[in-house]
Amino acid sequence: MLEVRNLRAGYGAVEVLRGIDLDVTRGEIVAVLGANGVGKTTLNKVLSGMLPLSEGSVTFEGRSLGGSPITAVDAGLIHVPEGRKIFPNMSVRENLELGSYRRAKPNRAKNLEHVFEVFPRLRERAEQAAGTLSGGEQQMLAIGRGMMAEPKLLILDEPSLGLSPLLVEEMFTLIRRLNAEGLPIMLVEQNVVQSLEIASRAYIVENGEVIMSGTAADIAADPELKRAYLGL
Structure with a gap:
């Protein structure tokens, strides 16, 4: 590839x-x-x-x-950068939705559900500000955001x-x-x-x-x- x-x-x-x-x-x-x-x-x-x-x-x-x-x-080709690079003042859901801004927008709802299945903790914190997550949860969010683009x-x-x-x-x-x-x-x-x-x-x-x-x-x-x- x-x-x-x-x-x-x-x-x-x-x-x-x-x-x-x-x-x-x-x-x-x-x-x-x-x-x-x-x-x-x-x-x-x-x-x-x-x-x-x-x-x-x-x-x-x-x-x-x-x-x-x-x-x-x-x-x-989707790159999840070092240091997560999430948007701290936006919610978990908003961060994830931005992952499909350029690619896979028609499948946003389906892909969001898939991310929540892979990362149940993100579902629990969907409306929480991303900057308040723990380090591990922020890494999950960064990967989940990458998954939203159907890499x-x-x-x-x-x-x-x-x-x-x-x-x-x-x-x-x-x-x-x-x-x-x-x-x-x-x-x-x-x-x-x-x-x-x-x-x-x-x-x-x-x-x-x-x-x-x-x-x-x-x-x-x-x-x-x-x-x-x-x-x-």
Whole structure:
């Protein structure tokens, strides 16, 4: 579905991504893993059209996205950003409805009901101001808002960041469930161990480059990964 080739991008004269190649195919959870500051969020911004690429190509379902967030959303590539980016003074329901502003508006009521089935706590808090939710509930809201656009591919940027261990476990269970329902997911995370447990394939990014890629099982067993990320 998603094909990235020789992707280079950055901010002004500072190059952050230095020739990234990666693919996501239908039905997969693909993990993009790396420490803070290696370029993961920059990659997501380029894929969703919020940051221009300086070289290379991004193709989604055989079509160039052209560096436009409108084109990306209309094509069904939906990015749930790091830090949730909800609208705190709007209600939970209003935040969710905004998820279908560009895409899937005719199915808004049906998709809203589906989100409430997946996240019963959001149904309970539908009229509550989003800014008053807990961190875990705000992450549910951010993902639910993404689901409202009927994504063909969902990019999740650090969904476990700032959550308690119990909520992290719940979040990864949810990601597995969404994928089991047929939704391909690109999971961009610092949480290496749990990401590799649910992913089919993975890429390890360091200093703006992919330094390792393969099946999640092979990467999890790689001694270099254990040395670099797990301290073993």
